[in-house]
Amino acid sequence: MGYVPVKGGTEAIDASIKRLKYERLKGNEIIEIQTIISTMRGMIDQVMSESSLYSPFLAALAIKQAEGSMEEAVFLMRAHRSTLPRPYYSKTVEPETMLVERRISASFKDIPGGQLLGATYDYTHRLLDFDLIDESSESVERWLHNYEMELQQVENFDEVKYFPKVVDYLREEGLFEKYEENNTAPKDITKQSLQFPSTRSERLQVMTRGQTGAVTSLGYASLRGYGQVHPTVGEVRVGAVPIYVGHPDDMEDDYYIGDIKVTEVESFVPTQVKNANNEYELQFEIGYGICYGQNETKAIAMSILDQCLEHPEADFPTHDEEFVLLHIDSVESTGFISHLKLPHYVTFQSKLDSVRQVKKGVQEVEA
Amino acid sequence: MKPNTHFAFFDEGSKKEIRRAIMKAVAIPGYQVPFASREMPIARGWGTGGLQITLSIIGKSDVLKVIDQGADESVNAVSIKKLVYETTGVELTEQTDKASIIQSRHRIPEVALTEDQIIVLQVPMPEPLRPVEASELKTKSMHAEDDYSGVWLMLFEQIMKYGKTATGADHPVYVNDRYVMAPSPIPRFDNPKMHESEALILLGAGREKKIYAVPPYTNVESLAFEDYPFAVETFEGKDCHLCGSTDVFLDELIDPQTGETIYQCNDTSFCIDQLNKKEEVEVQTSYA
Numbered sequence: 001m002g003y004v005p006v007k008g009g010t011e012a013i014d015a016s017i018k019r020l021k022y023e024r025l026k027g028n029e030i031i032e033i034q035t036i037i038s039t040m041r042g043m044i045d046q047v048m049s050e051s052s053l054y055s056p057f058l059a060a061l062a063i064k065q066a067e068g069s070m071e072e073a074v075f076l077m078r079a080h081r082s083t084l085p086r087p088y089y090s091k092t093v094e095p096e097t098m099l100v101e102r103r104i105s106a107s108f109k110d111i112p113g114g115q116l117l118g119a120t121y122d123y124t125h126r127l128l129d130f131d132l133i134d135e136s137s138e139s140v141e142r143w144l145h146n147y148e149m150e151l152q153q154v155e156n157f158d159e160v161k162y163f164p165k166v167v168d169y170l171r172e173e174g175l176f177e178k179y180e181e182n183n184t185a186p187k188d189i190t191k192q193s194l195q196f197p198s199t200r201s202e203r204l205q206v207m208t209r210g211q212t213g214a215v216t217s218l219g220y221a222s223l224r225g226y227g228q229v230h231p232t233v234g235e236v237r238v239g240a241v242p243i244y245v246g247h248p249d250d251m252e253d254d255y256y257i258g259d260i261k262v263t264e265v266e267s268f269v270p271t272q273v274k275n276a277n278n279e280y281e282l283q284f285e286i287g288y289g290i291c292y293g294q295n296e297t298k299a300i301a302m303s304i305l306d307q308c309l310e311h312p313e314a315d316f317p318t319h320d321e322e323f324v325l326l327h328i329d330s331v332e333s334t335g336f337i338s339h340l341k342l343p344h345y346v347t348f349q350s351k352l353d354s355v356r357q358v359k360k361g362v363q364e365v366e367a
Numbered sequence: 368m369k370p371n372t373h374f375a376f377f378d379e380g381s382k383k384e385i386r387r388a389i390m391k392a393v394a395i396p397g398y399q400v401p402f403a404s405r406e407m408p409i410a411r412g413w414g415t416g417g418l419q420i421t422l423s424i425i426g427k428s429d430v431l432k433v434i435d436q437g438a439d440e441s442v443n444a445v446s447i448k449k450l451v452y453e454t455t456g457v458e459l460t461e462q463t464d465k466a467s468i469i470q471s472r473h474r475i476p477e478v479a480l481t482e483d484q485i486i487v488l489q490v491p492m493p494e495p496l497r498p499v500e501a502s503e504l505k506t507k508s509m510h511a512e513d514d515y516s517g518v519w520l521m522l523f524e525q526i527m528k529y530g531k532t533a534t535g536a537d538h539p540v541y542v543n544d545r546y547v548m549a550p551s552p553i554p555r556f557d558n559p560k561m562h563e564s565e566a567l568i569l570l571g572a573g574r575e576k577k578i579y580a581v582p583p584y585t586n587v588e589s590l591a592f593e594d595y596p597f598a599v600e601t602f603e604g605k606d607c608h609l610c611g612s613t614d615v616f617l618d619e620l621i622d623p624q625t626g627e628t629i630y631q632c633n634d635t636s637f638c639i640d641q642l643n644k645k646e647e648v649e650v651q652t653s654y655a
Contacts, residue, residue: 002499009440013449078406114480191384193401193576198503322502332574339491342413342443345618346436346473346633350554351535353600354621360528 023086024067045293046070046262051077052209054260054292071334074211086191091244091254092183095264095290098239100163102294106233113163118238119294148279152204166235167286168265174185176284198321203309207302208291210328218328219301222318231267231287231304237251238263238294263296265289267303267358285310375422376454378435380449381405385578389569392580394460397542399493404576405651414447414599415573417470421451424485424569425468430458432466437633444472457588473536474556477615480566482583487553493579495539495549515547518590526595527581530540538597541588542581550587556599556616561587607632610641 037044037060049058058077100167102118105111117123170176187203194202207215221229240261244254244311267287275281287307289299308319317323327333375382388402407415409535411480416436425431431469433448434440439461447470448459454525455573460466470487480486496506509517518539526532532538533600540561561581566579581587591597606613609628615637617630632638 009445011444013445014444052392073407075410079408082381082405082407083373083376085380114379156511189403193403193405195401196502198505296579319394322504331406332411335413335415336491337412338410339412341442342472343436346554346616347536347552349616349633350552350556350600353535354535357598357601358531359531 030258031064033057033060033064036063042294043068043070043073045295046212046298047073047077049292049295050074050209050211051081052205053077053081056198072329074330075334088245089188090257091246093243094243095237095241095262096162096165097164098237098241098262098264099160099259100237101240103163103235103237104233105166105235107235108166110187111235113161118161120296142261150197163237165266167268170234170284176286180184188317194325196322197312200306200310203321203325204288204290204302204306206325207289207305207328210298211330211333212295212300214333215298215305216301217226218318218324219304222304222316226301227304227308227314227316227318231269231307233288233303234266234268236263236265236300237298259317262291263289263291263294263299265296265299265303267300267307269307269340372454374455375425376408376450377405377419378524379521382423383529385419387547388578389420389580390425392444392569392578393567393582395539395546396585397546397548397579399548399572399577399579402578406571407573408450409446409557411574412491413443414470414472414489416571416575416578417472417487417573418447418571419573420452420487420569421470422454422614423426425451425455425457425495427455427457429467430460430465432460432463432469432636433471434469434474434634434636435472437618438635463636463641473552473554474555474616474634475560477632477634477639479560480564482565485567486564486566486568488553488568488570490549490551490570490575490577492537493570493572493575495537495547510546513545518547522592524591524592531598532591532595539590541586541590543585547590548579551609554600554616557591558587558589558597558599560629563587572593602630607638607641609626610638610645612638612641624630 034326037056040060040063043063044056044059047062048054048056050070051059051062053059055209062076065076067272100116100118100121103113104117105115109115167176171178184201186205187199188204189205194206212263221227227272240259242259243257245257246254265288266290268284269287270282272280272286273283285307287303287305287310289302289306291299291302293300304326305318308314308316309321309324311319312321313319373379377385378382385402388400392398392400393651404416405419407418409415409418421431430453431448432439433444433451435444438444452459461471463478463480465582467483468485468487469476470489472489475486475488494503494506496509496515496518499521500506500509522532522534525531534555536554537549538555538558539547540550540558542548550561563584563586564581565583567583570579575648589597596652600616602613602615602617605617607615607617609631612632616633620629621627621633622629625650632641
């Protein structure tokens with residue numbers, strides 16, 4: 001080959017990737033996958049949720065590789081997801097069968113089954129704990145031992161205890177409308193692209209894998225003023241739900257394949273409806289939010305947006321399904337924003353030509 | 368926990384899904400076929416639509432060329448090539464006529480393509496009506512109803528404001544006298560190359576989840592009015608400072624020594640080819 005006018009892309013990329021590796025390794029410290037799994041619970045939950053791939057191990061690997069960058073870790077997981085064959089769908093998960101770790105209601109103090117605070121940051125004071133700088137494995141072990149001793153004092157149930165849904169109790173009271181169960185098989189948005197108007201199953205899928213910050217922002221916008229929704233949190237529950245897969249010929253029992261930890265939210269939203277006498281009446285509707293792991297803010301925001309999107313007639317962007325659903329995906333938004341770093345030499349040259357021609361007035365306006 | 372990578376990255380189920388969308392796109396020229404776009408190891412907006420098409424149609428005997436805004440050695444072209452090579456091992460080339468599949472961002476090569484070639488264009492915004500209508504539901508029905516008044520009006524307004532149409536790259540085209548299509552942000556200079564193209568043109572938008580196509584020998588017309596005809600970018604009186612070519616799309620550069628504006632072929636492999644040909648002639652004449 002004779003002359004080469006533009007060269008160097010390959011070498012530049014190799015050098016850049018090397019430099020990136022250097023940035024990750026230069027401190028001469030290695031973080032173990034197990035350490036990430038044990039200590040970065042919130043991050044792992046968020047990565048799994050936004051990538052819609054439930055695997056704490058792979059999430060930890062992604063976090064390590066991405067040096068803790070959330071968008072990079074989610075991106076890695078999503079790309080990996082594309083290489084996995086998907087032979088089965090699970091049976092419908094019944095959240096009533098959740099092994100509840102935490103469950104609260106902001107609507108009623110005295111809910112059947114009781115409030116269960118579980119592990120939450122809600123009542124911690126957000127003060128930096130400088131003691132953690134010198135945390136030692138001995139002190140951790142000692143603390144764990146003491147805590148386990150304490151637990152032994154607590155009364156144990158011999159049976160697994162399931163918590164009833166708050167909303168079921170209210171339905172029995174006649175405060176909520178009873179709906180027929182809709183058992184239409186959900187559309188899989190990863191197998192068929194989202195079409196508008198969308199179905200609720202599609203909307204819930206897009207939102208549950210939405211970027212935490214984006215879902216939270218839009219939910220907040222609706223709550224603050226750009227929407228009509230001020231919900232009361234009927235129930236937030238966090239815990240493990242069992243997953244079953246049916247036998248292909250449907251003759252045998254379902255297979256239990258493991259469990260996943262989720263946060264589930266049901267929000268109660270007051271709405272006006274006309275009754276038989278054409279008078280306005282107040283009624284409650286339910287907004288639903290669910291996501292992998294413990295991420296209560298996201299699940300609550302999702303429940304707000306779910307209810308918003310059930311009312312497309314309202315004139316707010318948070319009620320516009322295209323506005324909400326097409327802009328909250330982490331991989332899509334970060335990808336398109338970052339593509340602005342790509343060269344635009346040709347497209348810019350083309351626009352430049354257009355501007356020059358207009359200035360020259362090449363084509364005269366006909367009288 | 369170290370899985371082997373499958374040939375061409377995807378599992379076979381995903382490839383079939385994408386191929387089905389491609390078949391439909393070829394059958395309905397210019398129509399945007401929705402598909403369940405997969406997340407790729409490169410970012411959305413960086414050519415994932417084109418990449419998904421390439422990976423789902425590529426076979427072991429294919430020869431691949433990847434260009435980004437005209438250049439084979441542009442960093443993103445290199446990155447895409449590397450990914451396809453690592454997962455397929457296919458032969459790579461920079462020579463346009465050697466390639467069976469050409470994936471390109473925003474350019475159609477200067478050398479005319481043949482029936483044995485497929486060009487895959489990366490598309491950021493597949494919807495030509497998006498500038499006039501934000502809603503996907505509405506633009507979809509506008510296409511169905513053959514209602515293109517909005518985009519005509521857009522051109523008309525440009526004429527009223529500027530005295531001429533003022534589109535840059537991505538000037539909309541009519542395909543097979545039916546669908547208005549975004550040709551992807553190729554310069555207007557490349558629009559005529561789509562008309563009656565011998566090569567199959569596949570267009571993929573990964574983030575927007577659409578695949579569309581211009582089959583070989585299809586009518587492609589750039590939108591324009593009779594009294595305001597379509598005009599490509601002009602490089603009148605300018606030539607490539609390296610190979611001397613005229614009538615090609617030129618990059619505008621500043622000569623670092625003299626500070627003057629100079630021009631150079633945007634299609635780098637075309638430029639090299641011209642230079643090599645000249646060299647051959649020189650060698651032949653000096654040894655004659």
